[in-house]
Amino acid sequence: MADKAQLQEAIKTQGEVVRKLKSEKASKEQIDEEVAKLLQLKAQLGGDEGKHVFVLKTAKGTRDYNPKQMAIREKVFSIIISCFKRHGAETIDTPVFELKETLTGKYGEDSKLIYDLKDQGGELLSLRYDLTVPFARYLALNKITNIKRYHIAKVYRRDNPAMTRGRYREFYQCDFDIAGQYDAMIPDAECLKIVYEILNELDLGDFRIKVNDRRILDGMFAVCGVPDEKFRTICSTVDKLDKMAWEDVKKEMVNEKGLSEDVADRIGEYVSMQGGQDLAERLLQDPKLSQNKQAFAGLTDMKLLFSYLELFQVTDKTSSEKVRTTETQVLVASAQKNLLEERLKLTSELWNAGIKAEVLYKKNPKLLSQLQHCEETGIPLVAILGEQELKDGVVKLRNVASREEVDVPRADLVDEIKKRTL
Amino acid sequence: MADKAQLQEAIKTQGEVVRKLKSEKASKEQIDEEVAKLLQLKAQLGGDEGKHVFVLKTAKGTRDYNPKQMAIREKVFSIIISCFKRHGAETIDTPVFELKETLTGKYGEDSKLIYDLKDQGGELLSLRYDLTVPFARYLALNKITNIKRYHIAKVYRRDNPAMTRGRYREFYQCDFDIAGQYDAMIPDAECLKIVYEILNELDLGDFRIKVNDRRILDGMFAVCGVPDEKFRTICSTVDKLDKMAWEDVKKEMVNEKGLSEDVADRIGEYVSMQGGQDLAERLLQDPKLSQNKQAFAGLTDMKLLFSYLELFQVTDKVVFDLSLARGLDYYTGVIYEAILSQTIPASVSTPAEQNGADEAGVSVGSVAGGGRYDGLVGMFDPKGRKVPCVGVSIGIERIFSIMEQKAETSSEKVRTTETQVLVASAQKNLLEERLKLTSELWNAGIKAEVLYKKNPKLLSQLQHCEETGIPLVAILGEQELKDGVVKLRNVASREEVDVPRADLVDEIKKRTL
Numbered sequence: 044m045a046d047k048a049q050l051q052e053a054i055k056t057q058g059e060v061v062r063k064l065k066s067e068k069a070s071k072e073q074i075d076e077e078v079a080k081l082l083q084l085k086a087q088l089g090g091d092e093g094k095h096v097f098v099l100k101t102a103k104g105t106r107d108y109n110p111k112q113m114a115i116r117e118k119v120f121s122i123i124i125s126c127f128k129r130h131g132a133e134t135i136d137t138p139v140f141e142l143k144e145t146l147t148g149k150y151g152e153d154s155k156l157i158y159d160l161k162d163q164g165g166e167l168l169s170l171r172y173d174l175t176v177p178f179a180r181y182l183a184l185n186k187i188t189n190i191k192r193y194h195i196a197k198v199y200r201r202d203n204p205a206m207t208r209g210r211y212r213e214f215y216q217c218d219f220d221i222a223g224q225y226d227a228m229i230p231d232a233e234c235l236k237i238v239y240e241i242l243n244e245l246d247l248g249d250f251r252i253k254v255n256d257r258r259i260l261d262g263m264f265a266v267c268g269v270p271d272e273k274f275r276t277i278c279s280t281v282d283k284l285d286k287m288a289w290e291d292v293k294k295e296m297v298n299e300k301g302l303s304e305d306v307a308d309r310i311g312e313y314v315s316m317q318g319g320q321d322l323a324e325r326l327l328q329d330p331k332l333s334q335n336k337q338a339f340a341g342l343t344d345m346k347l348l349f350s351y352l353e354l355f356q357v358t359d360k361t362s363s364e365k366v367r368t369t370e371t372q373v374l375v376a377s378a379q380k381n382l383l384e385e386r387l388k389l390t391s392e393l394w395n396a397g398i399k400a401e402v403l404y405k406k407n408p409k410l411l412s413q414l415q416h417c418e419e420t421g422i423p424l425v426a427i428l429g430e431q432e433l434k435d436g437v438v439k440l441r442n443v444a445s446r447e448e449v450d451v452p453r454a455d456l457v458d459e460i461k462k463r464t465l
Numbered sequence: 466m467a468d469k470a471q472l473q474e475a476i477k478t479q480g481e482v483v484r485k486l487k488s489e490k491a492s493k494e495q496i497d498e499e500v501a502k503l504l505q506l507k508a509q510l511g512g513d514e515g516k517h518v519f520v521l522k523t524a525k526g527t528r529d530y531n532p533k534q535m536a537i538r539e540k541v542f543s544i545i546i547s548c549f550k551r552h553g554a555e556t557i558d559t560p561v562f563e564l565k566e567t568l569t570g571k572y573g574e575d576s577k578l579i580y581d582l583k584d585q586g587g588e589l590l591s592l593r594y595d596l597t598v599p600f601a602r603y604l605a606l607n608k609i610t611n612i613k614r615y616h617i618a619k620v621y622r623r624d625n626p627a628m629t630r631g632r633y634r635e636f637y638q639c640d641f642d643i644a645g646q647y648d649a650m651i652p653d654a655e656c657l658k659i660v661y662e663i664l665n666e667l668d669l670g671d672f673r674i675k676v677n678d679r680r681i682l683d684g685m686f687a688v689c690g691v692p693d694e695k696f697r698t699i700c701s702t703v704d705k706l707d708k709m710a711w712e713d714v715k716k717e718m719v720n721e722k723g724l725s726e727d728v729a730d731r732i733g734e735y736v737s738m739q740g741g742q743d744l745a746e747r748l749l750q751d752p753k754l755s756q757n758k759q760a761f762a763g764l765t766d767m768k769l770l771f772s773y774l775e776l777f778q779v780t781d782k783v784v785f786d787l788s789l790a791r792g793l794d795y796y797t798g799v800i801y802e803a804i805l806s807q808t809i810p811a812s813v814s815t816p817a818e819q820n821g822a823d824e825a826g827v828s829v830g831s832v833a834g835g836g837r838y839d840g841l842v843g844m845f846d847p848k849g850r851k852v853p854c855v856g857v858s859i860g861i862e863r864i865f866s867i868m869e870q871k872a873e874t875s876s877e878k879v880r881t882t883e884t885q886v887l888v889a890s891a892q893k894n895l896l897e898e899r900l901k902l903t904s905e906l907w908n909a910g911i912k913a914e915v916l917y918k919k920n921p922k923l924l925s926q927l928q929h930c931e932e933t934g935i936p937l938v939a940i941l942g943e944q945e946l947k948d949g950v951v952k953l954r955n956v957a958s959r960e961e962v963d964v965p966r967a968d969l970v971d972e973i974k975k976r977t978l
Contacts, residue, residue, distance in 0.1 A: 142522065
């Protein structure tokens with residue numbers, strides 16, 4: 044018991060240390076250190092008091108989705124999935140963790156970012172890092188040679204927050220893949236059509252889809268004089284052109300990657316080119332590039348791809364709506380007292396008819412609070428019961444926004460609500 | 466290089482050892498041991514060969530969902546979510562792992578089933594074990610006092626497969642909870658109405674929802690003479706009445722839990738009682754029970770609950786059953802469990818025991834369970850602020866099993882896509898026209914497919930429709946293109962009609978409502 048009293052005294056003192064540091068705006072590390080000591084002391088108390096020690100936070104790099112965020116998320120998924128389905132895709136799901144060996148050796152340097160599960164005496168497991176390796180495992184396991192599938196699920200990466208501020212460690216990936224042997228470029232074109240449709244429907248403003256081909260890049264590097272063993276590393280330097288100016292990219296190629304200035308300049312001429320099908324045709328006329336087997340194959344396919352993209356056209360669509368977190372159509376309310384039974388009866392009738400309805404969990408709520416609930420959550424209609432209305436066999440149906448009211452015969456209420464909340 | 470050749474030789478030999486064991490049907494442990502040696506040898510090869518070593522299995526206790534299973538899953542979720550939304554519920558999502566300390570001390574003995582993440586230098590983490598503790602954490606973290614929320618997500622438990630055959634370690638839970646201080650029993654009644662609606666719409670046959678109340682149980686034990694400290698343990702014995710006969714339950718109470726036969730018999734009289742509002746009224750007349758404060762409060766609320774259930778028109782399937790005891794410690798008031806009436810064949814009931822609602826002792830056929838738990842959120846709040854909660858967990862894995870079984874035995878095909886029409890051609894060199902028409906259909910919101918082949922045979926196009934259940938095929942041909950029409954064929958009946966290009970979208974919509 045004395046130990047307990049001592050502990051409680053120590054906890055009190057340590058609590059003051061923490062409070063003082065916080066008010067002095069000490070560094071986060073210092074505060075965290077003292078808080079950790081405090082929690083340790085509290086944990087030592089054990090028993091019931093131990094249970095009340097609660098760290099109220101989500102794990103680093105993860106977050107909850109509140110109802111508003113879920114409503115937005117549902118809308119985005121709905122648009123995307125509807126597009127995938129329109130193109131005849133199926134969906135699969137895989138477990139959140141795989142055998143560690145399944146993920147080993149697939150991600151190169153990024154492997155250090157994989158979350159492992161503790162060895163608790165069974166198989167060694169890791170959380171999935173992406174959806175592509177599980178997809179490959181699924182195809183091989185089930186001996187599948189042809190499938191058009193989408194998969195929307197969370198993946199896990201132990202990103203270092205100091206390096207990549209704001210990056211989550213648990214985040215959604217939304218993959219669409221076509222597996223199988225087919226005539227060239229048709230499935231490739233459909234993938235681009237799908238991206239185009241999705242970005243249009245999401246109404247995010249103007250966008251561009253850049254296309255290129257690994258074979259064209261490799262061929263281009265070859266004709267410019269890049270040594271074979273430097274292909275991959277020069278590739279990642281060229282990739283930085285979306286973030287850095289050509290001068291800096293050239294500097295990196297010459298100073299860090301050891302290319303001669305001539306070679307870098309030749310690369311520079313090619314990578315500044317943009318266009319459509321015409322560019323592919325022009326490059327097929329380029330004597331050096333067209334002689335390179337890889338580049339030739341890539342450019343021929345690029346021409347073919349653009350011809351299919353021309354056949355696939357899309358139109359813009361726009362929409363905008365208030366973000367609600369529920370889909371309730373009507374609140375069943377009463378202005379007078381002692382009408383709970385009647386409210387519950389009517390609400391049940393509406394539910395049975397498939398109407399999305401709510402009723403306040405109060406025997407005698409004020410009309411004002413019932414209307415406020417509608418305004419706060421965006422419920423468009425309120426069905427108000429009263430003694431007189433019950434005698435007359437009607438329900439007062441009010442439009443929350445306009446405040447217009449009309450008496451609706453009870454038997455017509457369901458249809459009236461459906462009409463007004465299409 | 467010599468090393469490599471030696472390794473490859475060793476791999477070849479070890480491969481033969483494994484093959485031999487498998488054909489001799491040796492024990493799994495032996496085979497696994499030799500396979501592991503083989504994989505180790507292969508891994509030593511390193512480089513490219515190392516990469517081709519690919520273990521083709523999912524982790525123990527987990528499974529992929531193939532497209533057919535996903536189609537069933539989507540249908541079930543759609544019915545359930547539609548019901549939740551009809552009742553004005555919002556939804557939230559939480560991370561798959563929590564800080565280890567968040568989950569510590571909340572699950573009693575079951576804590577050993579929690580998956581921990583490896584200590585990789587950061588916070589200690591564990592995979593969520595259910596959706597209720599994350600919910601309580603979410604409420605306390607955001608200082609929320611009132612919410613009606615549903616949450617459908619996977620949870621993780623390291624169940625020992627030898628003990629509980631067929632149980633998955635990763636499985637869905639589907640929770641609906643109403644948190645907040647409200648007038649008594651109205652939200653509790655709405656939870657039951659929701660269970661009723663869902664089970665009806667899922668078309669799983671007849672069902673019953675048993676209700677009881679923790680306070681009535683506790684009061685009943687008190688008046689029967691059960692010592693206070695034995696309440697919880699007698700509770701879990703009574704809970705076994707759905708699986709064991711009364712004689713065996715009584716034996717356990719007397720022989721293992723140390724109750725006197727008299728006390729056991731008194732309990733026996735009560736727990737055999739079932740009824741509706743009438744039973745609650747009768748028990749309120751019971752002199753001993755009505756004197757017990759707990760029991761009196763529970764019975765009064767039970768009466769009130771039934772009066773609301775009558776207004777909600779669900780009393781035909783709800784039974785007040787004094788033997789319902791449910792496993793979890795944190796229930797403080799009404800408890801309930803929904804059970805399907807038809808007997809389920811053994812082949813279906815295996816992963817099925819895995820009802821998201823239960824931790825222990827769920828009867829075969831149980832598909833939902835829940836109750837009121839007023840003290841849980843307070844455990845999470847630093848100031849101990851109480852947020853009363855009532856909720857239900859739908860046993861979604863069990864429902865999946867039943868629906869999958871139904872799909873297998875029914876003649877109706879489960880489609881994995883929703884494609885309305887395949888754009889096809891019987892002649893060659895019409896790829897351009899096919900792609901153009903397909904694009905027009907997509908732009909009009911029609912779900913359409915086209916084969917990735919320049920010159921496919923009509924037969925393979927029709928076969929694709931039959932295999933995947935596409936109901937219509939739009940056939941292009943030179944003559945049709947000149948005439949500005951498209952041949953629209955019903956795949957099942959083979960009836961064909963020429964449709965003007967401009968009317969095609971409407972015609973397809975009409976036929977595939």
